[in-house]
Amino acid sequence: MDDDRSLVEATLARAPGAFERLLRQHQKLVWHLVERLVRHPEDTRELSQEVFLRVYQKLEQYRFESSLATWIGRIAFSVATRHLQRKRLPLDESFAGDDDDDGLDQISDGFDLAEAFADAELMTCVARELDALPPMQRALISLYHLDELGIGEIASITGQPEGTVKNSLFRARRRLRERLEQAMGVHA
Amino acid sequence: MSTEPNWNSAQIAEWEAQEGAVERLRQGVRKGEDGRVDAYQSLFQAIAAAPRSEPPADFAELALRAVREAQVDEYIERWLMRLAGLVALVGVAVFAGPALWSSLNVGMATTLGPAAGALSSPLLWAVVAAGATAAGCDAGYRLRHPEHRLAPG
Numbered sequence: 001m002d003d004d005r006s007l008v009e010a011t012l013a014r015a016p017g018a019f020e021r022l023l024r025q026h027q028k029l030v031w032h033l034v035e036r037l038v039r040h041p042e043d044t045r046e047l048s049q050e051v052f053l054r055v056y057q058k059l060e061q062y063r064f065e066s067s068l069a070t071w072i073g074r075i076a077f078s079v080a081t082r083h084l085q086r087k088r089l090p091l092d093e094s095f096a097g098d099d100d101d102d103g104l105d106q107i108s109d110g111f112d113l114a115e116a117f118a119d120a121e122l123m124t125c126v127a128r129e130l131d132a133l134p135p136m137q138r139a140l141i142s143l144y145h146l147d148e149l150g151i152g153e154i155a156s157i158t159g160q161p162e163g164t165v166k167n168s169l170f171r172a173r174r175r176l177r178e179r180l181e182q183a184m185g186v187h188a
Numbered sequence: 189m190s191t192e193p194n195w196n197s198a199q200i201a202e203w204e205a206q207e208g209a210v211e212r213l214r215q216g217v218r219k220g221e222d223g224r225v226d227a228y229q230s231l232f233q234a235i236a237a238a239p240r241s242e243p244p245a246d247f248a249e250l251a252l253r254a255v256r257e258a259q260v261d262e263y264i265e266r267w268l269m270r271l272a273g274l275v276a277l278v279g280v281a282v283f284a285g286p287a288l289w290s291s292l293n294v295g296m297a298t299t300l301g302p303a304a305g306a307l308s309s310p311l312l313w314a315v316v317a318a319g320a321t322a323a324g325c326d327a328g329y330r331l332r333h334p335e336h337r338l339a340p341g
Contacts (some may be wrong), residue, residue, distance in 0.1 A: 023248050023251055023252060024248050027243045027247055027248055028242065028243060029240065031247070032240070035241045044241070045244070045247070045250075048251070049244065049251045049254045053251075053254060053255050053258055054252045056255050103325035120270065123234050125234075125240075126234040126235055126238050126307075127238045130238065143237065145210075145232055145236060146236065146240065156237065161191050162191070163192050164191075164193075166203070166339070173231070176235075181227075188227070
């Protein structure tokens with residue numbers, strides 16, 4: 001947090017190179033989050049640039065109540081979700097059968113995905129199934145498993161209650177496992 | 189904002205299997221006794237290893253350029269608004285100035301008496317009008333761009 005404070009203060013004071021340092025520190029988080037939500041290379045580039053423009057314009061409003069990464073992530077999430085809304089693309093959708101226990105019954109307990117697929121095949125299949133997830137669940141998987149953010153931080157970025165984030169993450173992961181096991185059934 | 193999901197026992201067990209797999213991966217433990225946790229562990233390993241889009245090498249440079257260009261645009265827009273305000277002011281001064289000036293002098297002489305002499309300098313009023321126009325233009329800019337922090341100058 002002290003690092004955040006000194007970097008923000010230097011940027012507001014227009015110290016040479018300060019905003020560039022801020023941008024380089026957080027560009028991966030912004031890019032990954034936007035890309036996972038919009039899944040379009042050119043839109044990802046433009047929206048990520050727009051995020052940093054807004055960060056620059058709004059930095060005075062940052063109150064150090066969360067980490068700088070979380071605050072920037074919130075702006076990135078807001079920019080990307082507004083883009084999806086403008087294009088009338090759904091951010092999330094419920095999966096059929098998610099609200100009952102049947103989904104769990106379809107998943108076997110002793111099934112080893114790694115044994116069922118060769119590594120490259122498993123990765124290809126996971127990438128395909130990740131793409132098939134709704135944008136919000138794809139983003140949650142990315143933030144939790146790739147950016148290694150906690151549930152609380154993700155809730156802060158997405159503006160959702162922690163329980164909702166946990167539930168969406170749970171469903172997305174269960175869905176991925178289920179789909180991969182089904183793919184294995186087709187594959188065998 | 190930390191309401192727990194309303195899960196049944198099967199869903200809680202599934203969540204614990206998912207989180208057990210995350211924990212095992214973080215600790216670098218390879219295999220366990222629980223097939224369900226193993227399956228999630230394989231899944232999460234594949235997610236971590238799957239190809240991921242990264243920002244291009246020149247992204248930071250391009251984003252910085254975009255921010256600078258936006259600053260320049262703000263600066264130009266601000267000065268254009270000031271210029272437009274001053275043109276309007278000059279227009280008013282040329283076309284309606286003499287009539288306004290004489291009526292102002294008559295009014296001041298009536299209400300202020302001898303003190304009116306100090307306030308009857310055209311230069312003083314021109315400076316006041318120009319300052320008010322510039323301030324009005326800046327206020328207009330802020331109203332149009334409430335999110336923008338104005339660059340100095």
